[in-house]
Amino acid sequence: MIPDKVPEQDVILGSGDLKKDAHIPTFEKYKELYVNSVENPEEFWGTLAKDFFWKTKHTGQFFNYNFDVTKGEIFIKFMEGASTNICYNLLDRNVYEKNLADKIAFFWEGNEPGDDLTVTYKELLQRVCQFANVLKSQGVQKGDRVSIYMPMVVELVVAMLACVRIGAVHSIVFAGFSAESLCERILDSQCSLLITADGFYRGDKLINLKLLADEALQKCIDKGVPVKKCIMLKHLSKVPEETAGCNSPPPKRSCPDLQEKQAGKVKKIRPVPQVPWNPDVDLCWHTLISGASDECEPEWCDSEDPLFILYTSGSTGKPKGVLHTVSGYMLYAATTFKLVFDYQPDDVYWCTADIGWITGHSYITYGPLANGATSVLFEGLPTYPDVSRMWEIVDKYSVTKFYTAPTAIRLLMKFGSDPVQKYNRKSLKVLGTVGEPINPEAWQWYYNVVGEKRCPIVDTFWQTETGGHVLTPLPAATPLKPGSATFPFFGVVPAILNESGEELTGPSEGYLVFKQPWPGVMRTVYGNHQRFETTYFKKFPGYYVTGDGCRRDEDGYYWITGRIDDMLNVSGHLLSTAEVESALVEHKAVAEAAVVGRPHPVKGESLYCFVTLNDGMTFNQKLESELKKKVRDKIGAIATPDFIQNAPGLPKTRSGKIMRRLLRKIACNEKDLGDVSTLADSSVIDQLYQNRCCSAV
Numbered sequence: 001m002i003p004d005k006v007p008e009q010d011v012i013l014g015s016g017d018l019k020k021d022a023h024i025p026t027f028e029k030y031k032e033l034y035v036n037s038v039e040n041p042e043e044f045w046g047t048l049a050k051d052f053f054w055k056t057k058h059t060g061q062f063f064n065y066n067f068d069v070t071k072g073e074i075f076i077k078f079m080e081g082a083s084t085n086i087c088y089n090l091l092d093r094n095v096y097e098k099n100l101a102d103k104i105a106f107f108w109e110g111n112e113p114g115d116d117l118t119v120t121y122k123e124l125l126q127r128v129c130q131f132a133n134v135l136k137s138q139g140v141q142k143g144d145r146v147s148i149y150m151p152m153v154v155e156l157v158v159a160m161l162a163c164v165r166i167g168a169v170h171s172i173v174f175a176g177f178s179a180e181s182l183c184e185r186i187l188d189s190q191c192s193l194l195i196t197a198d199g200f201y202r203g204d205k206l207i208n209l210k211l212l213a214d215e216a217l218q219k220c221i222d223k224g225v226p227v228k229k230c231i232m233l234k235h236l237s238k239v240p241e242e243t244a245g246c247n248s249p250p251p252k253r254s255c256p257d258l259q260e261k262q263a264g265k266v267k268k269i270r271p272v273p274q275v276p277w278n279p280d281v282d283l284c285w286h287t288l289i290s291g292a293s294d295e296c297e298p299e300w301c302d303s304e305d306p307l308f309i310l311y312t313s314g315s316t317g318k319p320k321g322v323l324h325t326v327s328g329y330m331l332y333a334a335t336t337f338k339l340v341f342d343y344q345p346d347d348v349y350w351c352t353a354d355i356g357w358i359t360g361h362s363y364i365t366y367g368p369l370a371n372g373a374t375s376v377l378f379e380g381l382p383t384y385p386d387v388s389r390m391w392e393i394v395d396k397y398s399v400t401k402f403y404t405a406p407t408a409i410r411l412l413m414k415f416g417s418d419p420v421q422k423y424n425r426k427s428l429k430v431l432g433t434v435g436e437p438i439n440p441e442a443w444q445w446y447y448n449v450v451g452e453k454r455c456p457i458v459d460t461f462w463q464t465e466t467g468g469h470v471l472t473p474l475p476a477a478t479p480l481k482p483g484s485a486t487f488p489f490f491g492v493v494p495a496i497l498n499e500s501g502e503e504l505t506g507p508s509e510g511y512l513v514f515k516q517p518w519p520g521v522m523r524t525v526y527g528n529h530q531r532f533e534t535t536y537f538k539k540f541p542g543y544y545v546t547g548d549g550c551r552r553d554e555d556g557y558y559w560i561t562g563r564i565d566d567m568l569n570v571s572g573h574l575l576s577t578a579e580v581e582s583a584l585v586e587h588k589a590v591a592e593a594a595v596v597g598r599p600h601p602v603k604g605e606s607l608y609c610f611v612t613l614n615d616g617m618t619f620n621q622k623l624e625s626e627l628k629k630k631v632r633d634k635i636g637a638i639a640t641p642d643f644i645q646n647a648p649g650l651p652k653t654r655s656g657k658i659m660r661r662l663l664r665k666i667a668c669n670e671k672d673l674g675d676v677s678t679l680a681d682s683s684v685i686d687q688l689y690q691n692r693c694c695s696a697v
């Protein structure tokens with residue numbers, strides 16, 4: 001449980017300035033509210049729910065659930081009987097009830113410095129209503145699934161909220177995923193419509209998104225399930241003629257055009273991709289929207305109606321469609337955002353994640369908009385055009401709360417403090433991290449150099465499945481320990497179990513589990529409730545199993561030690577070893593593959609792949625490149641292996657199970673393998689050491 005007091009040595013206290021107006025100003029206050037949230041969830045969440053609009057009030061039990069597989073089906077129902085619409089709460093409520101019509105919802109900052117625009121709450125509402133009407137005119141109805149494959153543009157938020165407004169379920173696929181991954185997700189969620197864009201630039205690199213989308217749609221046809229319509233946004237094309245079939249001009253933004261280039265404001269002009277156009281399927285976003293009304297009555301949804309599906313890697317290799325529902329997710333995303341970033345009305349908040357991941361869903365779209373916040377929406381890269389870009393943007397918009405991933409911090413750290421110190425960053429008040437454990441060295445650099453010891457760091461532990469932060473400091477209340485996600489958020493009850501499923505008390509290390517649901521927890525795996533139960537509830541009945549290892553120290557602080565299943569965390573993104581292995585064995589030269597994680601100074605972990613070739617095949621550089629490409633094409637660039645090693649034999653037990661523990665050591669060139677007595681053929685080991693990739697020292 002939460003300690004009564006935390007020792008003041010070895011901890012870093014939040015900034016005094018923050019405490020003045022903080023929502024949770026002290027550790028004592030946190031404790032008091034925490035106890036109430038756990039013992040009396042109805043009162044705790046019921047009070048918070050009063051700030052939202054409900055078309056009908058809840059009637060059933062406030063929180064009704066079964067978390068124990070031995071007692072029957074797992075279910076979680078929150079505020080049953082209530083009906084609402086999240087889009088209404090995010091936009092109409094702010095525009096009409098909270099007087100925020102003219103407040104900026106997003107400062108959009110493009111890949112190219114100088115390419116930017118702003119959108120107010122009122123404008124966002126109008127655009128969402130227009131697009132909701134477009135979706136309706138295309139036959140999209142409540143409960144239908146819509147796939148979204150877009151870059152980081154305002155229209156991505158418009159598309160997702162338009163779905164929400166009419167009760168459709170969005171399934172956003174990160175624009176870095178391959179055509180194959182997109183196709184797999186479209187088919188699994190049975191989407192009838194795809195929304196995409198012509199393309200975008202990541203730094204200097206053109207991503208021709210429409211081509212990938214078309215490839216994905218062709219794959220759907222090949223599998224016998226054609227997608228009816230594809231709406232394309234012109235993001236790069238600026239004039240009508242540039243895209244045959246999509247003849248309406250996109251709305252004006254301060255795009256890098258010739259005039260601006262001449263004025264010296266924008267450095268580069270980018271070529272625009274030619275996009276293929278199939279008039280039977282393709283529709284132009286701008287043509288559709290030009291005649292659409294900007295009024296659209298929201299569809300009132302029940303608390304437990306599906307809100308969105310978001311895919312996350314699964315240990316079997318097939319991604320899981322994590323399903324979140326309306327009321328619980330809304331309250332949880334809104335509350336965690338408000339308290340964890342200590343959101344204040346004059347804040348300018350910036351989360352650098354992509355909306356294609358859960359962090360972007362909860363902490364770019366839902367949490368900030370539910371609070372009427374102003375956010376930065378950034379399309380570009382931290383290193384483009386140079387490694388000062390983040391801090392330039394912080395100063396440009398006077399960002400107060402900044403949220404990023406440890407991998408970005410480690411990447412920028414390599415360039416030293418000069419690029420940071422070129423900008424003043426005086427506006428910053430709270431810094432956050434998410435996605436993977438942050439090593440104390442990166443934590444200290446973030447704290448000392450970026451935040452100049454003024455800004456507490458909220459190291460937020462959570463998952464696609466948890467909907468929002470579950471272990472996290474509160475910036476004015478929690479004394480910090482670098483590298484620890486500290487204590488549970490309200491309503492969350494963590495425990496640490498040993499292999500036999502016994503709860504450990506006091507300082508201990510083991511499996512991190514949660515003992516009861518909180519409003520934002522996922523409700524099912526789309527189309528496969530059994531997989532939901534097996535993955536999260538079977539191993540230790542009565543608990544939600546995170547799949548992460550965790551240590552609790554003598555002061556009660558929680559420290560995530562990393563995944564303890566067959567998952568890898570590359571640059572904060574989860575990948576399953578099985579997913580990569582199945583891509584590798586698709587190559588005709590490969591008989592068998594085993595993939596392990598190898599520590600990486602920037603990415604956290606990198607992929608180290610062992611491949612056994614079919615008879616007569618030769619391992620050479622050409623094959624290595626082909627295999628890397630195979631994985632990239634199948635999954636996406638984030639999954640590109642760093643190392644591929646020829647492994648004529650793999651270490652296996654007598655029952656044929658690959659001993660990954662040994663492969664992890666071999667990948668790191670560690671010689672102490674521990675107990676190898678269960679190995680069927682120990683001669684493979686020497687050969688594996690000899691064949692190690694020479695660059696992987």
Ligand code: PRX
Binds near residue numbers: 485
């Ligand atoms: O292993 C944990 C790690 O990321 C996993 C969840 O990944 P995903 O569902 O893609 O969501 C990422 C963004 C919420 C977790 O199981 N993880 C996330 N945050 C942290 C973390 N590991 C350590 N510390 C964190 N703060």
